[in-house]
Amino acid sequence: MTETIRRAERVRASELVGRGWLNTGGKQVSLEDLRGKIVILDFWTFCCINCLHVLDELRPLEERFSDILVTVGVHSPKFEHEADPDALAAAVERYEIAHPVLDDPNLVTWQAYSARAWPTLVVVDPQGYIAASLAGEGHVAGLTSLVEELAAEHEAKGTLHRGDGPYVPPEPVSRTLRFPGKAVPVTRDLGGQADSLGNFLVSDTGHHRIVELDPDLQTVVRSWGGGEDQEKGHHDGAADDARFNEPQGLTVLPEALSAQVGYDIVVADTVNHRLRGINTSTGSVTTLAGNGVQRLLDAERARAGAVESGSLGLDPLNVSLSSPWDVLWSETLGLVVVAMAGTHQIFTFDPRTGELSIFAGTGLEGLLDAEADAAWFAQTSGLTEDAAGDLWIADSETSSLRVIRTGAAAEAAQPAVETLVGEGLFDFGFRDGEPGQARLQHPLGVTALPDGSVLVADTYNGAIRRYRGEHLAADGTTVAAEVSTVARGLKEPSDVLLDADGTSLLVVETNAHELVRIAIPEDYLTVDEGASQTQRPTTAVAPGEFSLDIGFAAPTGQKLDDRWGDPTQLKISSSPENLLLDGGGNSEGLHRTLRLNPEVTEGVLHITARAAACDGAPGEEIPMHAACHLYQQDWGIPVRLEEGAQTELTLDLRGVR
Numbered sequence: 001m002t003e004t005i006r007r008a009e010r011v012r013a014s015e016l017v018g019r020g021w022l023n024t025g026g027k028q029v030s031l032e033d034l035r036g037k038i039v040i041l042d043f044w045t046f047c048c049i050n051c052l053h054v055l056d057e058l059r060p061l062e063e064r065f066s067d068i069l070v071t072v073g074v075h076s077p078k079f080e081h082e083a084d085p086d087a088l089a090a091a092v093e094r095y096e097i098a099h100p101v102l103d104d105p106n107l108v109t110w111q112a113y114s115a116r117a118w119p120t121l122v123v124v125d126p127q128g129y130i131a132a133s134l135a136g137e138g139h140v141a142g143l144t145s146l147v148e149e150l151a152a153e154h155e156a157k158g159t160l161h162r163g164d165g166p167y168v169p170p171e172p173v174s175r176t177l178r179f180p181g182k183a184v185p186v187t188r189d190l191g192g193q194a195d196s197l198g199n200f201l202v203s204d205t206g207h208h209r210i211v212e213l214d215p216d217l218q219t220v221v222r223s224w225g226g227g228e229d230q231e232k233g234h235h236d237g238a239a240d241d242a243r244f245n246e247p248q249g250l251t252v253l254p255e256a257l258s259a260q261v262g263y264d265i266v267v268a269d270t271v272n273h274r275l276r277g278i279n280t281s282t283g284s285v286t287t288l289a290g291n292g293v294q295r296l297l298d299a300e301r302a303r304a305g306a307v308e309s310g311s312l313g314l315d316p317l318n319v320s321l322s323s324p325w326d327v328l329w330s331e332t333l334g335l336v337v338v339a340m341a342g343t344h345q346i347f348t349f350d351p352r353t354g355e356l357s358i359f360a361g362t363g364l365e366g367l368l369d370a371e372a373d374a375a376w377f378a379q380t381s382g383l384t385e386d387a388a389g390d391l392w393i394a395d396s397e398t399s400s401l402r403v404i405r406t407g408a409a410a411e412a413a414q415p416a417v418e419t420l421v422g423e424g425l426f427d428f429g430f431r432d433g434e435p436g437q438a439r440l441q442h443p444l445g446v447t448a449l450p451d452g453s454v455l456v457a458d459t460y461n462g463a464i465r466r467y468r469g470e471h472l473a474a475d476g477t478t479v480a481a482e483v484s485t486v487a488r489g490l491k492e493p494s495d496v497l498l499d500a501d502g503t504s505l506l507v508v509e510t511n512a513h514e515l516v517r518i519a520i521p522e523d524y525l526t527v528d529e530g531a532s533q534t535q536r537p538t539t540a541v542a543p544g545e546f547s548l549d550i551g552f553a554a555p556t557g558q559k560l561d562d563r564w565g566d567p568t569q570l571k572i573s574s575s576p577e578n579l580l581l582d583g584g585g586n587s588e589g590l591h592r593t594l595r596l597n598p599e600v601t602e603g604v605l606h607i608t609a610r611a612a613a614c615d616g617a618p619g620e621e622i623p624m625h626a627a628c629h630l631y632q633q634d635w636g637i638p639v640r641l642e643e644g645a646q647t648e649l650t651l652d653l654r655g656v657r
Contacts, residue, residue, distance in 0.1 A: 013039075013124045014112035016072065018104040019085065022092050025168035029072070029100055031128055036161025037070045038150050039124040040143070043115045045078045046091035047397065047442050047460070049323055049341050049379050050137050051119040053294060055095055056271060057140045062099065065147055070165040073101040076110040078118060079428060079442055081460035087492070090511045094179045094206060099167050111537055116651060117635045123147075126154045126161070133652040136633035142555025142654065149556065175513045176218065178206025178230070181248040182326060182445070182495045183508050183515060186212070188255055190264055191280030196221070198500055201265065202508070202515065203247045208232040210247060210267060210278065215500075217515045224278050224285055234272045234292060242285035245271035249326030249383070251336065253351060261351045263288075266336050268324035275316075275324060275338070275349060288349070289316035289356055294323070295343055312356040316349070319356050325381045325444075332389030332406055339380035339393065346372075346380060346393070346404070360404055360417060364571075364608065365634050367398040367424050375417035377402070378425055382457065382495070386448035394443040394456060399428040401440065401456055401467055420467055421456075421483060424575065426536075426604065426636055430461045431483075438483035440465065445495035445508070455486065455505070457496045463488040464496050464507060464518070487518050538638040540645035543598035546583075547648035548572070550590035552631065554613040555654070559620075561628055567612040572605065579603035579639075590653070602640040609633055609653045 015031055031039075042058065044051035055073075062071055073092075077083045082091075083105040092101050104110055113122050113133075121139060123132040123146060132146055154160035181203040190196045190212075199221060200213045209226030213219065225244040226232075233243035249268040258264045263277030263286065274290030312319050322342025330337050330348075337359065338347040345361030360372035361380070368376035382394030391404040400422020406415045421438050429439030443465075445457030453468035464486040473479050491511035499506045504517045550570065554560055561567045566588040574580035583594035590609060614628040633653055 010129045013122075013128050013130050014109070016041075016074070016102050017108045017112070018074070018102045019106075020103050022089060022101040022103065023097065023168060023170065024100045024166050027166065027168075029102075029166050031124070033166060034070055034072075034124075035128060036126050036159065037165060038065070038068055038126060038147055038154075038160075040069065040071045041074055041109075041113065041122040041124065042071055043074045043076050043110060043113070043118065043120040043122070045076060045082055045118050046088065046095070047079055047082060047379075048118045049397075052095065053137045053323070053342065054119045054121070055097060057137060058143075059098075061140060061143060061147070064144075065151070067162040067164075068151055068160060069147060070167075071099040073097060073099060074104050074109050075101055076104045076107050076115065076118070078426075079460050081441060081462075087511070090179075090492070093170065098169065100165075107537065116536075116637060117633055123150075125150050126159045132654075134654050135635075135652060136631060138629060138631060139555075139654065141629070142558070145556035176220065177202065177204050177211070177513050177515075179510050179513060180494075180508050180515065181205040181246075181510065182250060183497060183506065184250055184252060185497065185500060185506075187252070190252070191282075196280075200506070200515065201250055201252070203250055203267070205246050205248060205270075205510075206230075206513075208244045208246060210244070210250060210265070213515065217506075217517070222283075224283065232271070234269075234274065234287075236276075236286050237284065239283035239285070244269050244276065244285075247276075249324070249328070249339065251327045251329045253329055253336075257351060263351075266327050266329075266349070266351070268327045268338065270323050270325060270341075273321045273323060273342070275321070275327070275336075277351075287317065288351070289319060289354070290321040290324075291318055293320045295320035295340075312358065314353060314355050316354040316356050321347075325379075326383045328383040328385060328391075330385050330389075330391065330406075332385065337383055337385075337391060339383050341379045341381055341396075344377040344379060346377070346391075360415065365397070365425070366606070367395070367400060367419060367422060369402075369417050369419050372404060372415040372417060377417075382443065382445040384446045384448045384454065386452065386454070387450070388452075392446050392448060392454050394446045395422065396442045396444055396459070398422050398425055399440045399442055401443065401446065401454065420469075420481075428460075430458075430463070432465075432485055433482060435467065435481050435483055445493070447495075447497045449498060455496050455498075457493040457507070459492050459494055459510075461488070462490045462492065464490070464493060464505065486520065490516075536636075536638055538602065538640045539649065540642045541596060541639045541649070542643060542645045542647045543596045543641045545647065546594040546596050548583075548592045548594060548607070549648070549650045550607075550609040551650060551652040552590060552609075552611045552654050554611075557615060557617075558613040558629065559616045559618050559622065561612045561614040561622060563622060569610045571608040574606060575604045576600065580605070596639075596641060598641065600641060602638070605635075605637045605639055607635040607637065607651070609635075609651070611653060 121134040186199040207230040211223040212221040224239045232245040235243040264280045265278040267276040275288040325341040326339040328337045335348040346359045366376040378397035381396040393402045428441040431439040441460035444459045456465040494510045495508035579600045581595040616622040
């Protein structure tokens with residue numbers, strides 16, 4: 001399989017074209033400026049959790065090969081908001097990106113390199129030729145081997161130039177809060193401090209700490225993590241010594257339970273891929289769950305097409321998690337609920353036993369309503385529980401508001417997932433009205449109100465929205481469900497909650513680096529700025545028989561894991577469903593013959609490819625305890641059907657020169 005995707009001839013890398021550059025001190029950068037360096041082009045977009053994982057995967061590689069390797073982030077936006085240059089600049093600062101970034105809002109460079117998925121990595125050798133194309137995350141081992149090979153080859157040829165690259169660090173800015181993520185009210189004594197009542201606990205994400213804020217929303221009463229230099233990392237201990245890495249969600253446990261388990265607050269320590277606990281009496285921070293290794297679906301389950309569900313065991317410190325984004329104490333379940341953004345699932349954690357379980361989601365990315373263990377999510381990012389005990393979810397990548405019926409209405413049945421607002425991975429907008437027609441844009445936060453309605457921090461629309469289901473008016477008439485706008489003009493609000501007085505809202509305004517109060521208007525706004533789809537270039541394809549091939553080459557030092565059969569798998573579907581007459585579904589192998597409907601003019605092919613490889617040399621048996629790796633990528637390929645157009649498509653999961 002490796003030989004089928006090796007390039008028969010060297011392909012010259014295309015010039016880097018966009019609106020401008022960040023992290024270069026205002027200078028433009030060309031490929032000629034990078035000649036002599038090994039270059040990794042990282043095609044990313046700042047909404048994408050997989051792209052954020054790749055940023056962290058690349059950091060040690062960039063540090064190790066700092067004199068010969070240059071990473072260039074090519075920001076090719078998915079959502080309309082991401083094309084805003086100010087929003088991009090904020091994201092580059094927020095995620096502490098220490099390499100040049102090309103702003104490519106019109107996808108010019110994206111198209112030149114035939115990128116089709118976020119993230120995509122393209123390696124360019126010191127002479128300006130493409131050495132590899134990689135889709136998805138988890139490629140750091142293979143990239144390390146490739147960089148070593150290229151360095152040796154071009155050192156011998158005299159075409160490798162050592163020295164600094166074009167990165168220019170920005171000037172630091174001092175702030176009380178830096179890109180805060182989530183907030184919860186203090187509703188009980190914490191650590192015996194009665195004067196904490198009415199305060200707010202906030203994840204000061206950019207400073208890698210948790211803070212307690214006075215009701216004035218400015219005064220920091222106390223904090224945990226970060227230290228004087230706001231350092232990130234992972235370290236348990238006293239408040240000043242502890243370290244977090246971009247913490248997001250947090251929740252306060254019931255007082256009796258806190259006394260039993262020895263901590264009061266549970267924190268989603270997102271980039272550390274861990275859950276942490278804070279004892280507010282002693283100030284100590286402990287690790288509750290997670291081993292710090294980012295969780296992927298394991299190779300055997302990927303090969304079989306199986307889905308993990310149920311308990312992950314009673315040793316939480318040996319379980320891998322993936323970017324937990326929010327946490328919530330559920331009175332109904334008697335458990336901590338975790339929005340596991342990185343695997344598109346909902347987990348639960350039992351503080352009494354340490355047991356972790358998968359509560360909902362298969363791990364496949366998308367929008368599919370079903371019973372909890374069969375549903376699909378896409379970057380679950382916000383949680384709230386209503387008075388009936390149902391769990392509400394901000395599912396950010398599908399721009400949707402979803403609910404898991406776990407309360408009284410669910411009775412003894414398997415909890416089921418229902419979408420109230422949202423259409424899919426590439427559909428978004430800013431539209432009020434009937435829920436089926438309403439649109440959001442990458443929401444990150446939700447909160448249930450006493451009247452049964454739900455507020456949504458509609459992050460990329462810069463708005464607070466309200467969903468209210470069908471209900472009876474004061475005169476007994478039935479009022480239809482609707483979505484309305486409570487406030488707009490905010491800078492990436494990532495969380496919202498009802499203030500203690502019940503007459504105002506507290507909003508975590510992330511890109512303004514503050515918490516703000518806004519009055520609840522008597523009459524909500526009505527907004528209709530339309531529904532949109534992610535605008536990616538369409539591919540002209542011929543109706544009828546159509547061939548699809550996914551290129552994959554195992555990295556140096558790995559081989560395909562064929563001990564139990566074919567270690568590769570394709571899952572294919574389409575929007576609309578009748579675009580695909582034949583060839584959909586799951587099957588082994590990375591080749592599929594499809595049949596496209598001539599009566600459909602355009603649509604999207606949804607493709608998921610997986611391959612399992614293990615450490616080992618070609619021709620040798622894989623050792624029993626060898627480390628194995630799962631490579632996976634999802635593509636959404638917009639197509640238009642035209643007679644005489646191409647009848648085949650090749651995508652690279654991992655293509656090497």
